[in-house]
Amino acid sequence: MANLTLKKVEKVYGNAFKAVHGIDLDVKDGEFMVLVGPSGCAKSTTLRMIAGLETITGGEIRIGDRVVNNLVPGERGIAMVFQNYALYPHMKVKNNLSFGLRIKRTPKGEIADGVDRVSHILEIEELLDRLPKQLSGGQAQRVAVGRALIKQPEVFLFDEPLSNLDAKLRASMRVRITDLHKQLKQSATSSTVVYVTHDQTEAMTMGDRICVMKDGRIMQVADPATLYNRPENEFVAGFIGSPEMNLIPVQLTRNGAPAVTLGGQTVTFGNELASRLAANADETVSMGVRPQHMQVVPTGTANAFTGKVSHVEFMGHEVNLYVDIAGHSFTVVVPGDHYNPSMLSDGQISLSPQEARLHFFDPKTGRNVSLI
Numbered sequence: 239m240a241n242l243t244l245k246k247v248e249k250v251y252g253n254a255f256k257a258v259h260g261i262d263l264d265v266k267d268g269e270f271m272v273l274v275g276p277s278g279c280a281k282s283t284t285l286r287m288i289a290g291l292e293t294i295t296g297g298e299i300r301i302g303d304r305v306v307n308n309l310v311p312g313e314r315g316i317a318m319v320f321q322n323y324a325l326y327p328h329m330k331v332k333n334n335l336s337f338g339l340r341i342k343r344t345p346k347g348e349i350a351d352g353v354d355r356v357s358h359i360l361e362i363e364e365l366l367d368r369l370p371k372q373l374s375g376g377q378a379q380r381v382a383v384g385r386a387l388i389k390q391p392e393v394f395l396f397d398e399p400l401s402n403l404d405a406k407l408r409a410s411m412r413v414r415i416t417d418l419h420k421q422l423k424q425s426a427t428s429s430t431v432v433y434v435t436h437d438q439t440e441a442m443t444m445g446d447r448i449c450v451m452k453d454g455r456i457m458q459v460a461d462p463a464t465l466y467n468r469p470e471n472e473f474v475a476g477f478i479g480s481p482e483m484n485l486i487p488v489q490l491t492r493n494g495a496p497a498v499t500l501g502g503q504t505v506t507f508g509n510e511l512a513s514r515l516a517a518n519a520d521e522t523v524s525m526g527v528r529p530q531h532m533q534v535v536p537t538g539t540a541n542a543f544t545g546k547v548s549h550v551e552f553m554g555h556e557v558n559l560y561v562d563i564a565g566h567s568f569t570v571v572v573p574g575d576h577y578n579p580s581m582l583s584d585g586q587i588s589l590s591p592q593e594a595r596l597h598f599f600d601p602k603t604g605r606n607v608s609l610i
Contacts, residue, residue, distance in 0.1 A: 240302035240315065240392035240430055241267045242288065248296030249283055249454075257283050258454040260297065265393075268423050270416070270431045272445035274438060275477070280454040281434045282397055288432060289318050289395050301392055317386035318395040321402060323378045325370040325385075332357075332366040335384050356384040359418065376407045383415065396433040400440065408440070416444050438478055442466070450474050470606055472524055472599040481529045481558060481569045483597075488525045490515075490598060498525060501564020505541050507593045515598065516607040523607065526597035529558070529571040533590045542588040543568075552577075561587055 242265040249258035257280045265271045273281040286292040288299060290311040299306050306314045317338075325334050332353055339349045357363045360380045370378060379399060386394055396415075400408045415433075422429035435441055441448045442462045450457045450465065450473070458470045469475035475483050489499040496515060497506040535542050545563030557577040559570040570589060598608040 240428075241265060241269075242271075242393055242430060242432065243300040244284075244288070244297065245300070246297035247284070247287065247294055247299060249280070249287060249292065250295045256454065258287070261454075261456050263449060263456065263459065265430060265432060268429045270419050270433065270444060270446045272441040272448045273432065273434045273451060274436065274441040274448055275451035275457075277436060278453075279451040281436075281451050283454075284451070285318075285395055285397055285432060285434045288393070289316055290314050315392035316395055317389045317391035317393075318397065319379075319382050319386050319399045321398040323370075323382040323402075325378060325381060327370050329369075330366065331362065331368055331370075331373070331381050334370070334381055335366075335388055338385065338389050352388045356388045359387070359421065360384050360414075375403050376411060379403065379411060380414070383418070387418075390428050392428055392430065394428070394431045396431065398435055399433075400435070401437070408437075412440060412444055438480065442478070450477060452477075468606075468609055469526075469597065470609070472526070472604040472606070475526045475597055475599065475606070479528055481571065483526045483528050484532075484568050485599070486525050486563075486566045486568070487522060487601070490521065490523045490525075500525075500543060500566065503543050503564065505543060505591070507596070511593050511596060511608070514608045514610055516610050522601060524599040524601055525591075526599060527591045527595060529569040531592045531595035532568065532570045533592060534559075534570065534572060535588045535590045537586050537588050539588050539590065542590040544586060544588045547582055547585050547587050559587065561589065563589075 244261055244263040246260045246262060247258060248260050250256045273284060275281050283292060287294050290309060294307060301315055326337065335353050335356060336349045339352060357366060360383060362380050362384060365373065365377055373381065400411050403411060419429055419431055433444060445462060447459060447461050448465055449459045452473050458465060458474045465474060465478045469478065472485060476485055486500065491497050495506050495508060496511045497504050537544065543563050545561040547559055548562050549560040551558040555574045557572045557574055559572060561568045561570055596608065597606055599605065600607050
């Protein structure tokens with residue numbers, strides 16, 4: 239078991255393009271850390287630098303008590319699971335599992351024990367004599383995980399391992415991988431994980447902590463609840479959560495109680511919001527409110543925003559309402575058993591944002607000015 243530390247790590251390519259901008263990250267011993275962000279944010283590049291598949295051009299990577307900057311992948315104590323499984327097509331499953339041990343000339347008895355142990359943990363005993371072409375996507379991914387697991391590395395690296403699976407398989411594999419991590423942790427064996435994904439559902443359901451990246455920079459590192467409830471900046475607020483947070487430019491004034499004006503409509507809030515706002519938060523800002531935190535109130539209710547419903551999506555357990563307010567689009571989520579088409583009066587609807595759940599962001603820096 240080992241911790242992983244990145245200090246001021248940079249990646250600059252030959253054309254002078256800087257992909258990674260001096261990032262700092264500490265992954266604790268036994269932690270499940272997820273790197274998440276949009277395509278092109280350098281999360282996979284960061285993982286490949288940890289693995290030794292990409293050279294770093296600045297900074298330091300440390301696994302346990304060793305600086306591994308100049309070590310080849312096989313000397314770093316890591317095992318990696320790739321997006322495309324990377325199984326050897328001509329080898330049966332048992333030989334795919336044991337390949338890494340065989341090239342290290344591990345004794346045959348240890349290899350056999352390792353194959354038995356890993357195949358039991360992953361419930362793939364009946365697959366050992368099959369070729370990769372005879373496996374389903376989920377089975378192939380379990381074999382790929384087993385090939386990493388059998389090496390008993392210090393750190394497991396996963397590079398978007400579920401992206402080729404259908405939605406149902408992704409959900410079941412999420413549970414398998416997180417359960418496997420718990421088993422390893424309880425048995426005091428290698429369990430430090432760095433997991434890359436662009437899927438925020440995977441990030442939120444799997445990670446002990448999540449590192450949100452954008453353009454080669456770390457925007458915030460925190461546990462899932464903190465990212466959702468206390469985003470440090472507008473990017474994290476908009477990226478985490480589904481449907482995504484409503485981010486609307488408004489005029490915020492603080493002549494006494496805080497008030498928000500949007501298209502001539504003003505809503506006043508109380509002391510709870512006032513106590514959270516930065517001292518200079520009295521200008522045009524970006525208001526953030528999650529779709530689940532907008533309450534539908536009777537049309538014409540005072541101190542609420544009124545707009546026109548442009549579209550309704552009935553999802554069963556919930557209903558998504560798309561509402562135009564002064565030319566700005568709001569998404570509102572209503573529980574399915576609370577929705578009744580009669581709540582819309584000629585397509586008009588009034589919405590009251592939950593004061594305790596509001597966020598305000600500086601339009602220049604993106605900083606959350608309502609976390610004071």
